[in-house]
Amino acid sequence: MDKRPSGNVISLQSVNKCYGNETVVHDINFKVQPGECIVLVGHNGAGKTTLMKLMLGLTRPNSGVVEVLGGNPASSAAVQQRTALGYLPESVAFYEAMSGREVLAFYAQLKGVSNHECEKLLELVGLAKASTRRVRTYSKGMRQRLGLAQAMLGGPQLLFLDEPTTGLDPLLRQQFYELIDTLHKEGATSIISSHALNEVEARASRFVIMKSGNMVASGTLDELYQLAALPVRFELSVTEGEASYVAERLGSEVNISHVNNQIINLSCFKEEKMSLIRHITSLGEVVQDLQIMPPRLDEVYSHFMSGDLS
């Protein structure tokens, strides 16, 4: 069943939030369409968690409008809509004296979810065996898994995940992303904050880069490359001994960063890319291999992080 509502799932208009004199979130505007997977990136204290809390209705903005699923998330009318919501806080805390199963059953009751689904979720996150143990005895990874299980209760339509994969082993990370993918296929929308850029790179439909409470950039990976104007890198393998000859032939139009006997590294901007490729292929048999490496997300990220804000 398609659970997508029409219009924006989330909409933030010139949202400001201060704690005391400190502005934690400054003039944020963005909209989220149904089915999107938004990844929030930014340094610690950039305002990612505050942004999530604003969208969850845990805090209210000092100015601006926050709308989630068509209403103000901090209003009492939004309470019923929280059934369709899943949240995994950063460093999640539970009732330590309860067992994992009891914790999950407690949250499931609040959401009106059956015990059967709890068991399935415990199985899914690999806590079935440890479910009768008290949460007090759980490791960091187990707590995180329990946190995931509670966020998944009731197959939420809108997921907020704050650093979801910290403390998870590689296999579980993969399972976790598969789970998110399944929910996405059913029409769920998710907001993920993450430092693990290489993990989220392939999954996000859009990125929002935060710096000191400001949204410095947002868009798809492609759009961000363009915005950042980062060069595309090439690696050429040529016939042994011909490296300097090839470098000389290409030298006039591109930036050659490294030359050895057989390998040449080049870089150019996106607009020059095709003409450079044509030039390289015109060199003939001397070029044995060509690899094109677009900028990676972490490069885009560090570009925006180092850039000065006006």
Added chain:
Amino acid sequence: MKMMWILAFKELRDGLRNRWIAAAIILLGAMALALSLLGSAPTGSVRVSELDITVISLASLSVYLIPLIALMLSFDALVGEFERGTMMLLLTYPVTRWQVIMGKYLGHVLILFIAIFFGYGGALIILTVIGGGNTDGWQAYAMMMISSLMLGAIFIALGYLVSVLVKERATAAGTAIGLWLVFVVLYDLVLFGALLLDESQMIGQQLFSILMLISPTDSYRILNLSLFEGVSQAAGIAGLASEAGLSGILLISVMTLWMIIPLTATLMIFQKREL
């Protein structure tokens, strides 16, 4: 309502699990038995029932103990969840903030109810069996149980108010102890001190009644010591309350207000609170 019960049962289960309820039952039961068995000597020839005597001594001790138990139960209820971060997650679930407060309150009052019901109630049964089935004065004893629960509910509400106001658990614990001292010990001390020093009788009967009435612990005391004739005669204060114009209904109303006001304040502060 369903949400409130879910939250209440969670508190109740916590209370059972950490032996809170068991400890409170044993404490209250043992106290009731000890006081009535040791304190039955003075009944002698005065022909008052043993239960009446027990009510007097038990009410005098409950006034110290019940608020202490209630505050210990409640000071951590909100600040603890803020500090650990569990409140944040809880509030992303489909529960309103007042449901959270009322659910927890219901749970904590239930814990106290169980402790008083089994502690004092159990002692009553043992006393009746020992006394050869003599149940004279059970009404006063039952009243004492009900008003003890009310007294506890008042101090749970006060504990919540402390819990929602302070930033740290340690501060909450300290403030709760301070609150206990003020309500249970200092208020009466100051009041009677003022009476002793008041040679020109500035504090008249009227004002004194009001000052007694506005303290929840004094209301509880007067309610238990003066409402039933047998008890008030044994306590030597027969007719005192009615002279002062303190009827049972008035006393119960005051105690109800002491429950509602701190709880409403807690709700209002919690509604505004940002996490």
